[in-house]
Amino acid sequence: MASNGKRVRGRFAPTPSGRLHLGNALTALLAWLQIRSAGGEIVLRLEDLDRQRCKPELAALLPEELKWLGLDWDEGPDVGGPHAPYEQSKRTAQYERILDELLRQGRLYPCYCSRADLMAAASAPHGLDAEGPAYPGTCRTLTAAERAERALRKTPSLRFAMDERATYRFADGIAGETAFSGAGGGDFVVRRADGIVAYQLAVVADDIEMEITDVLRGWDLLDSTPRQLALYEALGSPPPRFAHSPLLLGADGSRLSKRHGAVSLSELRERFGVRSERIVGFLAWLAGLRDRIEELKPADLVASFDLAAVRSPSATLPDAWIDLLTGKDKGLNF
Numbered sequence: 411m412a413s414n415g416k417r418v419r420g421r422f423a424p425t426p427s428g429r430l431h432l433g434n435a436l437t438a439l440l441a442w443l444q445i446r447s448a449g450g451e452i453v454l455r456l457e458d459l460d461r462q463r464c465k466p467e468l469a470a471l472l473p474e475e476l477k478w479l480g481l482d483w484d485e486g487p488d489v490g491g492p493h494a495p496y497e498q499s500k501r502t503a504q505y506e507r508i509l510d511e512l513l514r515q516g517r518l519y520p521c522y523c524s525r526a527d528l529m530a531a532a533s534a535p536h537g538l539d540a541e542g543p544a545y546p547g548t549c550r551t552l553t554a555a556e557r558a559e560r561a562l563r564k565t566p567s568l569r570f571a572m573d574e575r576a577t578y579r580f581a582d583g584i585a586g587e588t589a590f591s592g593a594g595g596g597d598f599v600v601r602r603a604d605g606i607v608a609y610q611l612a613v614v615a616d617d618i619e620m621e622i623t624d625v626l627r628g629w630d631l632l633d634s635t636p637r638q639l640a641l642y643e644a645l646g647s648p649p650p651r652f653a654h655s656p657l658l659l660g661a662d663g664s665r666l667s668k669r670h671g672a673v674s675l676s677e678l679r680e681r682f683g684v685r686s687e688r689i690v691g692f693l694a695w696l697a698g699l700r701d702r703i704e705e706l707k708p709a710d711l712v713a714s715f716d717l718a719a720v721r722s723p724s725a726t727l728p729d730a731w732i733d734l735l736t737g738k739d740k741g742l743n744f
């Protein structure tokens with residue numbers, strides 16, 4: 411139980427568009443530890459809305475890889491639960507209900523801008539890292555006649571109108587006190603022109619319905635949080651607590667990618683024969699939960715888990731990380 415009497419509930423929300431890599435594994439491990447150390451419940455939700463990017467074979471593989479790491483969950487596509495279905499692609503009716511409510515409130519407007527229009531606005535200095543330049547608000551003030559005229563040529567997307575005067579503040583469990591101006595990222599898409607519901611809307615709709623109290627996810631989503639806070643406010647729901655887990659960087663300081671070698675769990679397992687306990691121990695060491703690398707199961711970390719020990723926005727892999735992971739390099743002594 412949390413201090414407000416609510417059951418503590420967290421989630422894994424992977425997108426089955428690629429294999430799990432070390433960064434996803436770190437986020438999943440921390441999310442699991444946060445909830446299990448509080449005696450709470452975990453939901454596995456597959457964020458598979460973008461059918462072109464998501465692959466069924468990966469959706470089948472992701473739960474297996476999480477289990478291989480030693481993680482488990484109480485509700486999900488494989489085990490069911492009171493909030494089924496747990497695949498976003500099967501939850502469109504729920505999202506449409508929320509879109510209708512926001513439309514009724516007058517918070518959404520149709521946007522007819524093309525990709526080229528949006529690129530032309532790219533000189534704007536700020537914007538969400540994840541989504542490129544801030545939307546300049548072009549379609550927000552169109553008259554009914556202008557909308558009707560544009561609708562003849564293009565199916566619109568739907569955007570949520572942010573309150574530019576608002577400041578969104580939250581105490582992030584890892585990043586600490588954080589504030590974003592409502593003006594920063596611009597009005598954002600909640601339904602794409604091709605009809606696909608956008609991540610921001612789906613994630614808030616699901617986290618409300620699935621009674622999630624604690625969201626722990628990758629650092630790259632930190633600047634999506636003000637948008638989601640604005641949606642919680644519009645929907646009259648109290649937001650969950652947020653924590654954003656450190657981004658993994660290669661030794662050259664750039665974001666971890668294939669360039670840095672075998673970063674997917676399956677590759678580490680199949681090509682290098684790395685045991686899952688070694689990966690868990692390595693991640694715990696990287697995140698600052700342990701002062702040396704040892705073989706561990708996630709359950710070994712529960713009793714002493716303290717989110718406050720994870721304070722950094724990023725963790726850098728040492729050059730010889732494959733050797734460290736495979737146990738060939740015993741050189742690290744503390």
Ligand code: GLU
Pocket residue numbers: 423424425457613626627628631
């Ligand atoms: N589906 C997102 C991802 O795979 C995570 C969304 C979230 O945790 O809010 O990056």
